[in-house]
Amino acid sequence: MADAEVVTPFSDGLAAFAKINSKGDLKWGFCDKKGKTVINPIFEAVQGFSEGLAIVKDTNDKWGYIDKKGNMVVPYQFDYATHFKDGFATFSLGDKWGIINKKGKIILNPQYDLLYMINKNNIVCEIGDQFGFCDRKGKILVNPQYDNIYINDYMEKGSLIAIGQNDRWGYINTSGDIKIKPQFENAYMFQNGIAPVVFNEKVGFINEKGIYVVNPQYDSININKSVFLRTCYFNPKTVIALLDLNNHKGIAIDATFNGLMERYHLEESDFNKYSDMNDLDEETKYSMDYMIKYYAMGSPYRKIQHGYYFTWTDYEFDPNRKIDGICCILGLGGNAEDRVSDVLSEIEKELKTYKVEDKSTIDKYLRIYTSSEQSILVRNEKESKTIEFFIGDMDFVKKYEKL
Numbered sequence: 001m002a003d004a005e006v007v008t009p010f011s012d013g014l015a016a017f018a019k020i021n022s023k024g025d026l027k028w029g030f031c032d033k034k035g036k037t038v039i040n041p042i043f044e045a046v047q048g049f050s051e052g053l054a055i056v057k058d059t060n061d062k063w064g065y066i067d068k069k070g071n072m073v074v075p076y077q078f079d080y081a082t083h084f085k086d087g088f089a090t091f092s093l094g095d096k097w098g099i100i101n102k103k104g105k106i107i108l109n110p111q112y113d114l115l116y117m118i119n120k121n122n123i124v125c126e127i128g129d130q131f132g133f134c135d136r137k138g139k140i141l142v143n144p145q146y147d148n149i150y151i152n153d154y155m156e157k158g159s160l161i162a163i164g165q166n167d168r169w170g171y172i173n174t175s176g177d178i179k180i181k182p183q184f185e186n187a188y189m190f191q192n193g194i195a196p197v198v199f200n201e202k203v204g205f206i207n208e209k210g211i212y213v214v215n216p217q218y219d220s221i222n223i224n225k226s227v228f229l230r231t232c233y234f235n236p237k238t239v240i241a242l243l244d245l246n247n248h249k250g251i252a253i254d255a256t257f258n259g260l261m262e263r264y265h266l267e268e269s270d271f272n273k274y275s276d277m278n279d280l281d282e283e284t285k286y287s288m289d290y291m292i293k294y295y296a297m298g299s300p301y302r303k304i305q306h307g308y309y310f311t312w313t314d315y316e317f318d319p320n321r322k323i324d325g326i327c328c329i330l331g332l333g334g335n336a337e338d339r340v341s342d343v344l345s346e347i348e349k350e351l352k353t354y355k356v357e358d359k360s361t362i363d364k365y366l367r368i369y370t371s372s373e374q375s376i377l378v379r380n381e382k383e384s385k386t387i388e389f390f391i392g393d394m395d396f397v398k399k400y401e402k403l
Contacts, residue, residue, distance in 0.1 A: 142176030325392025
C-alpha cells in the first residue's frame with residue numbers, strides 16, 4: 001500500500017484504499033491487514049464492508065454491493081445505498097427511499113423522504129421534513145414529529161438518539177420516549193455513555209440521565225469519527241505521464257477551434273471573446289497532491305474595427321481560426337507540495353531528446369525545450385507550487401516567455 005493515495009480504517013477485515021490509475025483517475029479497491037490487494041481499485045467510490053458486503057459506485061454514479069471477493073452481489077442500480085444491518089439496508093431511487101435484503105430484493109418500495117436503519121426493527125423515517133420511526137415493512141412506530149435527528153453509523157447499539165424540536169435538542173429512545181427533554185442549542189450522539197451538547201454557545205458533556213459530567217466551557221470540539229489515513233506516497237513520474245507533454249492529449253498545436261468544439265462538444269458560448277485562455281475542462285486531472293489544467297490559447301473571435309473619428313470594436317466568431325498553442329498548468333499540494341524540484345527533474349528527463357535553452361534566474365526556473373515538431377516553455381517562479389507549460393511553435397513560446 002506504499003503507493004496508495006488514501007487508506008481507510010478496516011471494517012470486516014478489509015480496508016478501502018485509493019490509487020491513481022494510468023488515466024489520472026482516482027479509483028478505489030480493498031486490501032487485507034497485510035496490505036495485500038484483495039479487490040482491485042476499479043470503483044469510483046466505496047463504503048466499507050458490513051455483514052460481508054461493501055457498497056461501491058460505478059462511472060454512472062449508481063451504487064451496488066460486492067462481496068469480499070469483489071463479486072457483484074447486488075447490481076449497480078441505486079442513487080444511494082447504505083450499509084446492511086441485521087440483513088437489511090436502505091437505498092434511494094430519485095428522491096424516495098426504500099429497503100432491500102442481502103439478495104437485493106426490495107422489501108419496502110421507495111416511498112419515504114429518507115430512511116436510516118438503526119436495526120431491522122427500528123428505522124428512522126422522514127415524511128415532509130419531520131422525523132419518526134418505522135419498521136422494515138414501513139409500519140409507523142413513532143409518528144414523524146421531530147424537526148431534526150442526529151444519527152450515523154458510529155452510534156452505539158441501544159444508545160439514546162439526539163432529536164431537534166422547536167430549535168432545541170434533546171434525546172429519545174427508539175420507542176420515541178423522551179429521555180432528556182429538548183433544551184440544548186445542539187446535541188450529538190452518545191459514546192461510552194456521554195455526549196457533547198451545546199448550551200449558551202459553549203460545549204459540555206452529559207450522561208444518559210442528562211446530568212453534566214463536564215460543564216459547558218469549550219468553544220468547539222472535533223467529533224468527526226470518519227478517519228482517512230493519508231499516505232506519504234507521491235511519484236513524480238505519474239504526474240509527468242499525465243501531463244503528456246510530447247503528445248498533449250492529442251491536441252495539435254495548430255488545431256482549429258472548430259476541431260476543439262467537435263472533440264469537446266463545445267459551443268460558441270463556451271468561449272470568452274475577451275480572453276485567450278480557453279479551458280478544456282475535460283482534460284482536468286486532480287488528486288490530493290496535484291491538479292492539471294489544460295487550455296487552448298488564442299481566440300476564435302476576429303476583431304472588427306468600425307468608425308474613423310469615433311471607433312468601436314465588434315467581435316466575429318470564426319471557428320476555423322487556429323489556436324495559438326497550448327497551455328498546461330500543474331499545481332502541486334499535499335505530498336507533492338515540497339517536491340517541485342523532483343517534478344522539474346523528471347520533466348528534464350522526459351524531454352531529454354529536446355534542445356534546451358536554459359534561461360533560469362535566481363528567482364525563476366525557465367527553460368525552453370525545442371524539437372523538430374514543437375517548442376515547450378517550462379516556467380516555475382521561486383517559492384511557487386505551480387509549474388506552467390506553454391506548448392507551440394517558437395513564436396508562441398517566445399511570446400509567453402516575456403510575460
